[in-house]
Amino acid sequence: MDLSETTPAPLWPFFVYGIFVILLLTLIISLSYFLGQRHQGKATGQPYESGILETGSARLRFSAQFYLVAMMFVIFDIEVVFIVLWALAFQELGWQGYLSICVFIGLLFAVLIYEWSIGALDFGPNGKKILKAYKKRILKDKI
Template sequence: MPGNNNDTLLWPFILYGALVLVLLAAILTLSYILGQHHKERATHLPYEGGIQQTGSARIRFSSQFYLVAMLFVIFDVEAVFIMLWALGFYELGWAGYIAICIFIFQLIVVLVYEWGIGALDFGPDGLKILKAYKKKMKMEM
């Protein structure tokens, strides 16, 4: 009978599933029984290397942080493309060389554009800080 062969192949999976459920129940039960049951003041506070928590964990990041992160990912993926091209350098020939030169030229154009619009300027402007410092020093004299 062909139906019996399918049933005999199914019983090891059912046994395995039952064994997993029994072990899971045993581990959870033993953990509950043997575990510590105390409610102290600092039990539910997160531990960060001995530093007391202050304020909220919800801090706002500047949007430029995400812009720099995206630029990193984009240029990192492009570096992978260049590495793959280098692996197939001899098989690709002159057509591959011209294609990678165009690709790198596009990368340079995008980098110059992003530099021009200030996408890579994160942090305070150094020249403004120096001018303010010199102005302060002149006022003190």
């Protein structure tokens, strides 16, 4: 069959679909405008998040440890993508792919243990120090 003899697909179904979508959107937005509630409470124009009224500035300082944990999360999250892609291509990769993913997961595990050992994953208060201070204060109050 000669390629010059083929006819292009008709475009009218695409235009009908586009017109149908535009009409449906217009109908939905019009109905919500005419049937929707209109009220003006005292807090209607104020910023609102999770039911908590604003109390101060949104410019808060976070410790550098917070950003470190966030970066590690992103890195480990991306590595999960690599593992999922490996799982999808498991049949084609064979034993060589299996051994390489084992090395990859081993390195991830070694990095996780290293980060844990240096305290990079401790982004909250130290519970042992708090408990020790609490016990010390209880003993001080009893005396």
